[in-house]
Amino acid sequence: MEKQKKANFDFLSGSISVIFGLIYGVMSYNLKRSPMGDPLAPSIFPLILAAGMVLFGLMLMLKSDMASTKRAFALIKEKTTDNDILSRKMIMLTVVSAIVYAIVYEHLGYVISTFLFVGFIMTVLDRKKIRRNIIISFIFSVMVYYVFFYLLGISLPMTPILNI
Amino acid sequence: MDILQFLFDGLLIAMQPINLVLVTFGGILGTIVGMLPGLGPATGVAVLLPLTFSMSPTGALITMAGVYYGAMFGGSRSSILINTPGDGAALAATFDGYPMAMNGKAESALAISAIASFIGGLISVVFLIVLATPVAKFALKFGPAEYFLLMVAALSMTSSMSKGNMLKGFIATMIGLAVATVGIDAQSGISRFTFNILELQSGIDFLVVIIGLYAIGEVFKAYSEINSGKKIQQKKFGKIWITKDEWKRSWPSILRSTPLGFIVGALPGAGGTMASLMAYNNEKQLSKTPENFGKGEIIGLAAPEAANNAASVGALIPMLTLGIPGSGTTAVMMGALLMLGIQPGPLLFTQHPDVAWGLIASMIIGSFILAIVNIPMAGILVRVLSIPPKVLYPLVLGLAFVGTYAISNSVIDFYIMIMFGLLGYFMNIAKIPTAPMILAVIVGGTMEQSFRQATKISNGSLEIFWGSPLAISLIAITIIFVGFPMIKKSLSKLFPPKKAVETA
Known part of the structure; x- marks a missing residue:
């Protein structure tokens, strides 16, 4: 590949992951508390996942930029047969x-x-x-x-x- | 020896006439699905699974073994004849298989691919027989914390090895795990993420996710090729067999590629695609005439085919002994076992040795039957390739829907399946791997349970996750595998590769 400007959907994918993670995280936190044992027990694992989605999503966004996603969309439009x-x-x-x-x-x-x-x-x-x-x-x-x-x-x- | 006794019993059962009929039937159906471009063993097993619902567990296992092998054989048929791999693992078969067919050696190509697959599969089953029990015994030492870490390791390996970049693999994993949290929490009875939909209380069935991502998603992907009209060139074949000379040239490469494929296959995440590409490049480097590769070199077809089948057997080791599938295809196979009420894992070999060895026995029988079906009958079977895909894909969709309904008897799953089908399609465009997501959906439930059990044992302290030598080594493995791609990248910057190895 020559020195081309990168075109990928990573920025978009990352931001979707962050948004999804945030929504999922809020929902996890708002789950009903467990009547027995640790009241937060049902929420902990989902909360970890939500944190992962936000973290990895942010990392992916930082590795790429909005311009690449825009280029990717333009490329698809251009190449569409x-x-x-x-x-x-x-x-x-x-x-x-x-x-x-x-x-x-x-x-x-x-x-x-x-x-x-x-x-x-x-x-x-x-x-x-x-x-x-x-x-x-x-x-x-x-x-x-x-x-x-x-x-x-x-x-x-x-x-x-x-x-x- | 107990093992041999169980294996022998398994073989006897698998050789009963009814079971031979079932494995042949499964094999032929699997071959047909596998031949469809884009649809590989994972889709084949997922779509054809409902056929086994009313069978006895043994019959179902045997049929599924047939489908699994059949789809693998089928994948390379279309690689050879129309240059379109059925799935990733059959990709390497296009490099020299298609040129062979173009050179008028389609018969040899079809025969060597079946022979190499057969030998590769059979030898690997022997490795599997030797290794399964020790691995399972070792795995019995795992407590919940170690088990959790093992799953973390498997998932990170899959993410780090899947194509595309690792971060996207991790995101796919997280979302897959999140899908697994839907439903009533078994420990506290609280419903999670069910949106007050009654059908969601029992959770999202991973088979629906698999059928959605694989069958529906792949059909969507295939739509773009449907109009390009790749057609089978040759419809009449001579005797499908190889010459003595061809055999002499190929067998060493088959024997070399088998152990390679087996080891690669046993690593979570690596799988058949990587095994077959590695075997191909390996043989090319060893060859005295590497310039013939890509132009119809028979070794270039024999090696990846042997490695591919060896890998598929190797992949059964983590799935059967640890309950952790290492690839999309084994994940589906595990789904099939769970559906039959069989829980793969270390206990399978100690508590249900008959089932474990019965499955292995049916794989042996399956590979014999498939070799028989695929060599003399290949000429007839490949006629399927001349049925227009425009007819076949709608039928695959039809099967996907009826399969989903048979799993749950609920239409809600249709919507879930369509959603995952679209998700799979978009993930492909965004180059996000789907395999980590499938694995995550399958192991998610167990993973959370082990996590919670572990923290319960330690009274909430996380120290238990690095409290034993085993746990520490699992963490080390995870770190190495996550770090490996980065190390490789920086190494390749320091030492630029001499010559890019051709992989496409």
Whole structure:
């Protein structure tokens, strides 16, 4: 590497660690006191962790500087290709659909919700082959349900109305 | 000898037809998951773990051993054929494996990687058999204070050796430990950090964290490559085997790399990636024709593959005998054992020798079966690589979710898993290692308990943490490992390396 100005997220990571450590520390201190033994016993270990987060976070911040983080953001912006934008979109859609999946999971039952979820993600990744996606996600959800429910004896949410 | 008796019993159990079916089944599934770029043994075990929930502990152990080995074999398949390692440890297999495949020697490459893995794994199991009991007996001398320090040492080693810088490793460790404090405190009954969410009272299950960080996080990472469309070039293979000449050239390097890999693997934090890279560089330095390395030198594939498998067995030593996993993958394996109600640690070998040796026996059987599966059937298995990842990754996501639900029967864990998946993705961008966090989540509970027990014994005084020679030596080890990267840095400034060793 040539003499380049450093670009990293260390300053940001460090400050997140410090903030998280402070919040965690305050919460640890405010925990209910233990009714028996040392009243602070449940808080001590978390307090040590909080101190560690703040300390290591500060050290990381000092090793780097805000300018590097700014450069890192600029670098990402500069280097972003269409492919990156696409993959970020995919991640966002996956997260959103996973949250929807979690919400409907116990209401629609395993088979229907999973069929929709897996089918949707497949379509997000590959828009052109909708028929293939429908078939595969249907087989997947039915097969997994069958394997878990009947072979492994693990109950998954049932399909409403049909009750299977 | 008791040990041999237990081992023999274990072998007999592992060789029962049903168990052979299970290990083969686990092995094939593991190979398929392992072949997916980015998904290695850790993810394989985490995602496929729910399959074992209704099995007997023995059956489950055997299946998991199969998945573990299978994912390792699978990782190098994709290294060789599409130049994309399944996980870090399979990285070194791309250096010469892929050029070999490009030179039309894919068959030899697939065969030598399986053979080297097999030999490396098998010899290491012998080392494991010899070493496990003495280490476990030694560990029985540890009191809570020593145990706490041992975990501190293991965690700092992992942080100091993981890629990126050490501070970030420490931060990841602290956050992992903090995750482990969520839930009702077992000693006082006080709920901590549960935000009044009922499901959080029993704590955040480390398997959910693992599946989130590894499976979901890795799939997110893989999205950026999904569109680049790396495809398997060769779909038809001849007989997958090596020539006599190739064997003659490779076996010394396999035998040299095995002990190296085993030792490196047994150190917490070092793991397969480092072992295989070290073996590769080692062979390159020993070679009379180092210029051939990187161009399809068979030794350059045999050595890291042997070392990688040896390391994975070596890593079982701290996990099984001390209850402290040394790598992400062994952490997941430990998670699998805990799930089955087996607590790894010094007591495992004295109180449940049948389980301990049963696991070791199933690893032996597993490596035989996987070698059989992977050599003649490699041609069929690698067809999986021609299934588009755009189909496979959504299925992995589907498995991750159903696995999480099977662990806890609660949808709350879905949200936690998604959160950790995103966290893993961002940690990767910020170059913060995830392995220390996983280890911390797993050992966090025990670590806090030993800390509190120790301070209780000493009536609150911290002196107990340097009150015994054992404790002092553990502190010394920690300091050395934390200081080591700094010393190395200043040394390399004083003596600049002659020639940068190629690692990419």
